[in-house]
Amino acid sequence: MDKQKLEYFKQYSEIIPNFDAFMESLEKEQPYWMRVNTLKIGEEELIERLENKGFKLEKYKNLNAYKIVVMPVKHPGATVEHSLGYYYIQDLSSMAPVLVLNPQKGEKILDMAAAPGSKTTMIAELMREGTIVANDVNFNRLKSLGGNLERLGITNVIITKKDAKSGNFGIKFDKILLDAPCSGEGTIRKNPWGFRAVNDREHKMLARSQKIMLKNASKHLKNGGIIVYSTCTFNPWENESVVEYGIENLGLKPIHFDLPIPHLKGVEEWRGERYENSEYYKRIYPHLEDTGGMFIAVLKKE
C-alpha cells in the first residue's frame, strides 16, 4: 500500500490501542465476509451448496456471518446462488450496527443514508416483517440499493431520495439507523485505491453535516425510540464529537449495548476535546478480528 496513505493514520497513534498491530493490519488484504439471505434459503443448505462448489466458509460464533476462507472464483459474488439472492457479501464490521439496532417484527425503521443497502437488507432479513424507509441522496447508489432489494427479494422497503440533513420522512420511527457519510478510513483495506485521505477542514465539514443529520434523525424518532449512529471511520470529530453534540443539544441519552464482535470503547480525549460518555461507544478496529473499522453509538429519546 501507498506509504503516504499509511502515514496519514499516524495521527491516531494516541487513541488506537496496540497501534503497531493496527498499522500492520492496514497493509494486509482483508478477507471477505458474507451472510445468508434467510428470507430465501436456510443457512445450512446454502453453505453446503457453496462448499460443494469449492468454497470454504467459517461461521462466526452463532451469527449468520461467514468468513470466506477459500473461494474458487475471482469474486465471491460470481455464483448462481448469489444471482438468485441467496447471500450478500458484507464485512463483519458492517453487520455490527444492524445487530445493535436489533430490528423486531412490525417495527418502522428509517435508514437515513442507506445505499447500497448492506445494512437495509440485513435489517429486512432480521425483522422479517415491518417497514423500512431507506433513503440516500445519490442516484447511482440508490440504483444499486434497488437492485440489491430485488435480488434478495425484499419487499417491505420504501426508497426515498432526500437530503438526510433536511428531508421530511413523514412519520416518527421506532428506530433510526444513521450510518453517516464519513471519511471512510475504516474501508481502506477493502478499497486501498479508492481511499482518499482528507484534511482537518474536511473532517470538520463532515462532522458538521453529521450533526445536522443527527438533529434531523432526532426529529423523526418516537419517544422511547433509539438512533444507532455509525460510521466506518476513526476520526473522533466524526464520531464521539457528533454523538456528544446529540447528547448535549438534542436531549438524546447514550445507552449501553452488547456487541458480539470484538471492539474497544470510545475515545476519551482527542486534540483538546474531551468526550464524557466514551464508555458508551464502541469501536471496531481492523486488528481485532481482521475486518474493516466501525464506530457505533446508541442514543435514546426519552
Added chain:
Amino acid sequence: MQFLKKNDYGKYFVDRFGIPEEIIEKYTFWVRGKRVWAFSGEFIDVKDIEVLGIKALSLGRTPKPSTAFLRVIGKYAKKNVVNLDKEKALKFLEGEDIEGNFDVEQGYVIVKSNNDILGCGLYKGSLINQIPKKYRYEDTWL
C-alpha cells in the same frame, strides 16, 4: 409520479399461477405508469417515494410478471410452472430459449429447477427466455 394502490393486480398471481390468496394478501399492489409494484410493509405517506417494494408486473396487452417477484412467491405456485433439469436450468440462466413441450398453458410461466426459482419464461410451443440481462449467468461464474 404517484403510486396508486390497486390490489386487484394481486389476483393475476392467484389466477395464473395458483398462488394461495393468503400469500398474495401479504402484499399491496401499486401502479405507477406501466408498472405494478408489490409491497409488504405498512404504507408510510412520505412525499416523493422513489420505489415501493419491488416490481411485480409490467402492463401491456397482457401483464408480464417480473423475474424478481416470481423468485419471491414462485415457491407457492401450483400451476404454469416449468421444472428444468440442472443442465437446462443453466442454459436458461444463460439466456437461451428451451425447446420442448411442457405441461403448461401458453403465456407467462414460472421456471424453476428443484427448489431454485429461476424466473419468468414465455411458453408458446417452446420456452422463450424472459430473464433480465442483469440476472444472466456469466461464464466466469460457478
